[in-house]
Amino acid sequence: MKNTIELHKDSYLKELEEFLKIQSISALPAHKSDVQKGAKWVANSLEKAGMENIEVIETDGHPIVYADWLHAEEKPTILIYGHYDVQPADPLDLWETPPFEPVIRDNKIFARGATDDKGQLFIHIKAMELLMQEDGKLPVNVKFCIEGEEEIASPHLGPFIEENTEILSADAVVISDTSFIKEGLPAICTSLRGALAMEVKVKTANTDLHSGVYGGGVPNAVHSLVHLLDSLHSEDGAIAVDGFYEGVPELTKELKEEIAQIPSDDEGMKQELGLTSLFGEKGFTFKEQTGIRPTLELNGISGGYEGDGIKTIVPSEATGKISCRLVGEQDPQHVYELIEKHLLDHQPVGTTMTVNQFIQARPVSLDSNDPMIQKAADAYEKVYGVRALFPKEGGSIPIVEVFARVLEAPVVLMGFGLPSENLHAPNEHFHLDNFTKGIETVCAYFKSL
Numbered sequence: 488m489k490n491t492i493e494l495h496k497d498s499y500l501k502e503l504e505e506f507l508k509i510q511s512i513s514a515l516p517a518h519k520s521d522v523q524k525g526a527k528w529v530a531n532s533l534e535k536a537g538m539e540n541i542e543v544i545e546t547d548g549h550p551i552v553y554a555d556w557l558h559a560e561e562k563p564t565i566l567i568y569g570h571y572d573v574q575p576a577d578p579l580d581l582w583e584t585p586p587f588e589p590v591i592r593d594n595k596i597f598a599r600g601a602t603d604d605k606g607q608l609f610i611h612i613k614a615m616e617l618l619m620q621e622d623g624k625l626p627v628n629v630k631f632c633i634e635g636e637e638e639i640a641s642p643h644l645g646p647f648i649e650e651n652t653e654i655l656s657a658d659a660v661v662i663s664d665t666s667f668i669k670e671g672l673p674a675i676c677t678s679l680r681g682a683l684a685m686e687v688k689v690k691t692a693n694t695d696l697h698s699g700v701y702g703g704g705v706p707n708a709v710h711s712l713v714h715l716l717d718s719l720h721s722e723d724g725a726i727a728v729d730g731f732y733e734g735v736p737e738l739t740k741e742l743k744e745e746i747a748q749i750p751s752d753d754e755g756m757k758q759e760l761g762l763t764s765l766f767g768e769k770g771f772t773f774k775e776q777t778g779i780r781p782t783l784e785l786n787g788i789s790g791g792y793e794g795d796g797i798k799t800i801v802p803s804e805a806t807g808k809i810s811c812r813l814v815g816e817q818d819p820q821h822v823y824e825l826i827e828k829h830l831l832d833h834q835p836v837g838t839t840m841t842v843n844q845f846i847q848a849r850p851v852s853l854d855s856n857d858p859m860i861q862k863a864a865d866a867y868e869k870v871y872g873v874r875a876l877f878p879k880e881g882g883s884i885p886i887v888e889v890f891a892r893v894l895e896a897p898v899v900l901m902g903f904g905l906p907s908e909n910l911h912a913p914n915e916h917f918h919l920d921n922f923t924k925g926i927e928t929v930c931a932y933f934k935s936l
Contacts, residue, residue, distance in 0.1 A: 549635030569608030570637035665902030681813035706837030734816030848885030
């Protein structure tokens with residue numbers, strides 16, 4: 488299998504480059520036709536791989552692509568999920584080469600979507616194609632469910648799964664949209680934090696006011712917003728919203744030991760990021776803070792004059808963006824209501840305030856001892872010579888919880904990216920060694936099932 492992959496590597500990369508050229512940015516309405524083009528490209532690629540019953544399913548947003556091959560009698564059925572949509576490429580001036588003109592250098596392919604998630608999704612498509620070419624059939628039954636809205640929190644895939652449980656039923660869901668711990672050290676993520684995002688707007692006067700004429704005598708919207716946002720945390724880094732920590736699991740000795748097994752170089756990370764120190768909730772390590780503890784982050788503040796020089800005004804409007812990562816039994820809607828109440832309770836005099844919610848996703852926890860996950864670890868060990876570890880990731884893939892809950896199937900998060908590959912940032916890339924070894928690993932995994 489390894490020799491076959493190397494033999495066809497150049498042709499695989501040409502196909503991947505075609506895929507990466509498609510500007511399938513789900514968040515921008517101007518790219519709706521590009522997202523449609525991405526869906527059709529995936530459908531055509533699945534057909535070439537030998538899949539059947541291929542369908543591009545329209546939604547009120549972007550399409551879902553379905554395909555299957557179901558001729559392995561009395562064998563397990565695996566549902567493969569991925570997404571063909573990508574993040575916007577801004578800021579363009581920080582890219583060394585244009586984001587939708589793929590370039591290979593230093594044994595990496597650079598383009599928006601290279602690692603998140605087109606490159607990793609394409610691994611599975613080529614793996615199925617190779618298995619079909621090798622035996623004329625697959626060792627297990629396979630279904631594909633590929634969406635074009637992951638980067639905007641999958642608003643239509645959840646209802647689609649709920650309404651099509653029989654069509655999507657499977658013995659396991661396999662997803663490659665995560666990363667190794669570091670180069671050469673594979674990982675199978677066993678928990679993902681939930682997500683919640685909102686925006687708070689503060690308004691005072693009906694217009695900005697002259698700071699000489701009105702300053703000191705009228706409320707300042709920026710002052711009010713800063714006061715509100717500062718009230719969300721205590722000085723030791725804990726979140727000061729009453730009830731916020733309800734449902735957060737206790738950090739047991741066993742869990743602490745499990746997390747400590749994951750390598751962490753805090754000093755090296757500080758140097759790499761240009762930080763003088765780390766900061767976070769006291770009493771927890773960096774890995775604990777970013778993997779199993781909830782967060783409340785301020786993502787952006789705007790208000791008043793933001794141009795060059797100075798404009799002496801009392802601002803009348805200000806906006807803050809907030810996001811949370813949630814764990815355990817924390818319910819996103821309940822947490823939203825707690826934060827909204829906190830903001831109302833701390834609303835400064837002379838202001839009106841509105842809070843709008845954007846994203847909501849539940850946390851998910853997976854059993855690392857499940858046979859489907861253990862066999863994935865075996866496959867990594869066979870190809871990489873190193874058995875995968877089972878980290879708890881701080882990020883969120885909202886649809887994972889839906890798959891696990893609705894289909895009642897284990898989810899296997901077999902990532903092939905690296906943390907350093909600039910996903911969501913300029914100069915996103917994917918290491919080609921993990922592309923080719925990824926195909927080999929997926930083939931070994933499916934054969935083992």
